Amino acid sequence: MRSTKRNALTMTVVLLSSLGTTRLAMGKSSAKPGAVAAATSAAHIAAKDDALAIVHSALQRAYAAAGKNAQALEQAQWLAAHRGRVFVERGTASLLDPINLADTTLAHLEIAIIAKATGDDKRSADAIAQFKKAWPADGLPRPLRERVEKL
Numbered sequence: 001m002r003s004t005k006r007n008a009l010t011m012t013v014v015l016l017s018s019l020g021t022t023r024l025a026m027g028k029s030s031a032k033p034g035a036v037a038a039a040t041s042a043a044h045i046a047a048k049d050d051a052l053a054i055v056h057s058a059l060q061r062a063y064a065a066a067g068k069n070a071q072a073l074e075q076a077q078w079l080a081a082h083r084g085r086v087f088v089e090r091g092t093a094s095l096l097d098p099i100n101l102a103d104t105t106l107a108h109l110e111i112a113i114i115a116k117a118t119g120d121d122k123r124s125a126d127a128i129a130q131f132k133k134a135w136p137a138d139g140l141p142r143p144l145r146e147r148v149e150k151l
Helices: 002-019 021-025 035-040 053-065 069-081 083-087 097-117 121-134 142-150
Strands: none
Touching: 053 069, 053 097, 069 083, 069 097, 083 097, 097 121, 097 142, 121 142
């Protein structure tokens, strides 16, 4: 199990650096050419039960950047449903905790955005309502507030 997590972590570091995670988290897509194909080719890692949450996050962003909304939605839903898991993942002495918490916090916003893009307005409204319940817009950083306002 350790080698699986180590391999997943290695792949995640590569995916995150190639996708520009910080810019994606702030709502600005900066996927580099080839990064989407490389990330989505790693989907088999996320399919494993012991895949780290950050793998699901990177894959969700890669799918979204590639316009693969159904797959992106599946990964965002996984993140939203597994928030508690990020508190017990200890792959690198808590190094991943901040990004794991951010990703699970933003999962409902990602679901709302993807659902809206696919024309599922009800699902989008439900997801944004869940997000707003946990994170009132007036307390959000401006880039996140702007993403919420677009919905």
